[in-house]
Amino acid sequence: MLFRIPIRLLHDLDSDETQTFAETTRLTREEVRQLLTSSLAERYGPLSGKFTPRRSAARMVNDNAWLLTHTPRYCPRCLTGDGSEIQQLHGGSWQRSWRLPPVFACTKHRRLLRISCPACRQPVHTVETNSIIARPWDEDLHPTQCRTTIAPRTVGRLQPACGAQLAESDGARREDLPDAQTLEQLLGLQ
Numbered sequence: 093m094l095f096r097i098p099i100r101l102l103h104d105l106d107s108d109e110t111q112t113f114a115e116t117t118r119l120t121r122e123e124v125r126q127l128l129t130s131s132l133a134e135r136y137g138p139l140s141g142k143f144t145p146r147r148s149a150a151r152m153v154n155d156n157a158w159l160l161t162h163t164p165r166y167c168p169r170c171l172t173g174d175g176s177e178i179q180q181l182h183g184g185s186w187q188r189s190w191r192l193p194p195v196f197a198c199t200k201h202r203r204l205l206r207i208s209c210p211a212c213r214q215p216v217h218t219v220e221t222n223s224i225i226a227r228p229w230d231e232d233l234h235p236t237q238c239r240t241t242i243a244p245r246t247v248g249r250l251q252p253a254c255g256a257q258l259a260e261s262d263g264a265r266r267e268d269l270p271d272a273q274t275l276e277q278l279l280g281l282q
């Protein structure tokens with residue numbers, strides 16, 4: 093059972109890891125690179141190895157609040173998918189930019205990203221140990237369901253996940269929307 097997928101793997105893979113991942117998923121090495129946040133380093137300085145003495149991906153992501161958020165933000169409408177066959181089945185993809193601290197809005201759907209789950213009110217993918225997603229072993233959960241474990245910490249992993257559906261095709265809830273003028277300025281900034 094896979095208990096966690098270390099967050100460093102979201103940031104970067106070494107050459108052997110890239111090769112293994114590419115062969116397993118039948119992606120090209122370049123496609124694998126485009127899944128990693130390290131390939132955004134040209135546009136977002138904190139992701140770049142040039143500006144930090146931290147050498148390994150693990151050292152870069154640990155205790156670095158400007159690099160990756162511990163739990164992803166998300167756009168509920170993006171998660172509904174684009175209507176393609178694969179997204180009808182699995183929902184819209186979780187975007188790597190949602191992990192970057194300066195990204196707070198979806199300019200496509202003109203709304204702020206959401207941090208917490210509307211049902212359990214906790215950040216989605218809440219985990220105690222650093223992991224890209226919560227409960228990677230839990231095959232019963234659809235990719236767009238909340239994977240946060242809602243039971244007390246002491247009982248741990250065997251407790252059920254919240255499971256609320258995070259994809260929403262209708263408009264943003266009022267709590268997600270600032271007034272129109274503020275939204276305009278925020279989207280412009282983003």
Ligand SMILES: [Zn+2]
Nearest residue numbers: 167170198201
């Ligand atoms: Zn969106």
Ligand SMILES: [Zn+2]
Nearest residue numbers: 209212238254
């Ligand atoms: Zn939840």
